[in-house]
Amino acid sequence: MLYKNDLHEFNNIFPRDISDEFLFSFDEYCLFLQALSINPLTFLSTWSDINRQDIISKYWKENTKIDWKWSLSFPLFSVLEKYIENFTNPIIIGFSGLPGSGKSTLGFWIDQVAKDLSLDINVISLDDYYLPGKEMDIAMQGNPWNVPRGFPGSHSIDLLNQSLDTFSKTGFLKSPVFDKSLREGKGDRSGWCELRPKVLILEGWFVGCEPISNLSEIDYILEDKFNLSLNNVEKQFRISIQESLIRYSHIWTKFDKIWHLKSSNFNNTILWKTQQEQEMIKLKGSGLKDNRLTDFIRMIQASIPQETLSCIKADTRIEINQDRRIEKLFSNKYQF
Numbered sequence: 001m002l003y004k005n006d007l008h009e010f011n012n013i014f015p016r017d018i019s020d021e022f023l024f025s026f027d028e029y030c031l032f033l034q035a036l037s038i039n040p041l042t043f044l045s046t047w048s049d050i051n052r053q054d055i056i057s058k059y060w061k062e063n064t065k066i067d068w069k070w071s072l073s074f075p076l077f078s079v080l081e082k083y084i085e086n087f088t089n090p091i092i093i094g095f096s097g098l099p100g101s102g103k104s105t106l107g108f109w110i111d112q113v114a115k116d117l118s119l120d121i122n123v124i125s126l127d128d129y130y131l132p133g134k135e136m137d138i139a140m141q142g143n144p145w146n147v148p149r150g151f152p153g154s155h156s157i158d159l160l161n162q163s164l165d166t167f168s169k170t171g172f173l174k175s176p177v178f179d180k181s182l183r184e185g186k187g188d189r190s191g192w193c194e195l196r197p198k199v200l201i202l203e204g205w206f207v208g209c210e211p212i213s214n215l216s217e218i219d220y221i222l223e224d225k226f227n228l229s230l231n232n233v234e235k236q237f238r239i240s241i242q243e244s245l246i247r248y249s250h251i252w253t254k255f256d257k258i259w260h261l262k263s264s265n266f267n268n269t270i271l272w273k274t275q276q277e278q279e280m281i282k283l284k285g286s287g288l289k290d291n292r293l294t295d296f297i298r299m300i301q302a303s304i305p306q307e308t309l310s311c312i313k314a315d316t317r318i319e320i321n322q323d324r325r326i327e328k329l330f331s332n333k334y335q336f
Contacts, residue, residue, distance in 0.1 A: 010040035021066040023327050029071060035331035036316070038078050047074045052117075059112040061105055067326045068102070072318050076259065077110060079334065080121050083199045086336045090171045091199045092164060092254055095123075096207040096312050097261030099300055100272025102324055103203045106261075110201065122173075122197040126204025129160045130178045133188035144233045145299035147292075148186040152206065152304070153244040157251070164202075164254050171196055181284040185292065206304055208258045208312040211245035215305065234302050241303055257334075260314035266306045268322045270297050 007030055019026050033040050046052065047070070060069075083091045097103040107123035114121035130149050131139055139154055140147065159176070167173040172194070179190040215238060230238075252258070263269060273296065280287035288296050319328035 006039065006041055010044065014040075014044060018066055018070055022071065023067065023321075023325055024071075024329060028329055032071070032329040032331055033075065035333050036075055036079055037082070037334045037336050038075060043074070043078060046078070055116045056109075056113050058116075059109045065325060068324065071326050071329060072261075073106060073109060076106075076316075077113065080110070080114075080199050080201075081119065082334075082336050084119060084121070087198075090168055090197075091256050092168065093199065093201045094207045094252060094255040094258040095201050095203040095261070096209070096258065096314065097203070097205065098263050098266070098269040098272065098309070099205045100269055100274075100276040101261050101263060101320065102272075103261055107201065107203050120196065120198040121201075122195045122199075123201040123203060124173075124175050124195075125178075126155065126160075126202060126207060127180070128176050128178045129155045129157075129163075130187060130189075131156055133183055133186070136187075142237075143299075144231070144237050145295045145302070147296050147299045150296060150299055150303075151244075152241050152248055155248075157247045160251060164251065167200060168254065171198070173197070173200060181280065181286040185286050185288055202255075205300070206245075206248075206309060208252050208255075208260065208314060209245065209304060209309055210249055210252070210313070211242045212305065212308055215239060215242055228302055230302060238303065238305075245304075257315040258312065259316045260312045260318070262310065262312075262314075262317055262319045264319055264321045264327055266301070266310060268320075269300055271322060272324075273297055273300065 010030065011026065014026070019029070022029060030040065033043060080093075095103055095107070104125065107125070110121060111123050130136060131154060136149055136154060140149065143151070156176075163173055163175055173196070174192060174194050176189050177191045177193055178187055180187040182188040182190065274293065277287040277289060277293055281289065315334075316331040317328075318326055319330075320326055
């Protein structure tokens with residue numbers, strides 16, 4: 001619990017050059033930390049420490065925004081540290097965000113900082129559980145967007161289910177590694193990794209998204225709102241995707257908490273995904289572009305109702321705008 005004296009002192013000593021960069025009120029920020037059971041004075045002292053700053057600064061991407069650090073990365077990492085301090089059983093956190101929103105970048109930062117601080121925290125991606133290349137090609141046949149992967153139904157759900165169950169019981173995780181640059185951007189498995197974290201984060205663009213029974217009704221009501229102009233083939237294929245989501249929903253029940261990096265506008269992902277693939281081409285020489293990129297973006301927009309992706313039942317929600325600046329913060333009360 002945060003006491004008035006702590007909050008008053010926190011308000012007085014928190015650097016104004018940081019809080020002035022926030023797009024939300026400082027009161028909202030304090031309430032957010034309180035909901036996460038984070039003591040503000042300890043939080044400020046920890047993340048201002050020069051030794052910790054030396055560690056974490058190595059892994060920031062160029063031009064990482066102040067609000068991304070102080071209102072997402074630091075609070076989330078503080079919660080992960082609390083899990084390690086207070087629990088002995090393995091913990092699984094789901095992390096959801098549209099393609100290109102920055103969740104994978106955040107995951108890399110968490111992995112590296114945890115390693116340097118000798119903390120047993122690891123981040124894996126739902127994408128790593130994509131089906132192997134040949135199986136993927138068969139599973140993706142006939143999809144109306146002609147994409148090589150991406151929507152519910154393109155993952156090895158039985159393997160993921162088994163991996164998480166084994167982790168929950170033993171603390172050991174064996175996970176495949178999927179390289180999206182292989183097979184001229186279609187991707188394939190490139191190996192396996194073995195981990196023994198105390199806290200595991202599983203990130204993915206539709207993590208936490210639940211299947212719905214009234215798909216046709218939602219399509220009818222919201223078609224004008226989102227201006228998708230879904231054709232009949234897309235509408236029919238969306239039904240099979242909803243059926244696939246039933247199996248994924250069993251995975252979500254294994255999470256102790258879900259964090260949602262929510263876009264203020266669903267169409268922000270058009271820019272984000274384009275930037276993401278351009279960066280992959282620069283780094284690995286391969287990625288989606290031209291019609292293949294356009295088709296993939298259309299799949300993101302049309303394969304799952306946008307309303308359900310925007311209303312994931314998350315314990316913590318961070319809302320970001322097109323520039324990935326944080327606009328709103330919300331969390332349910334955490335107990336440690």
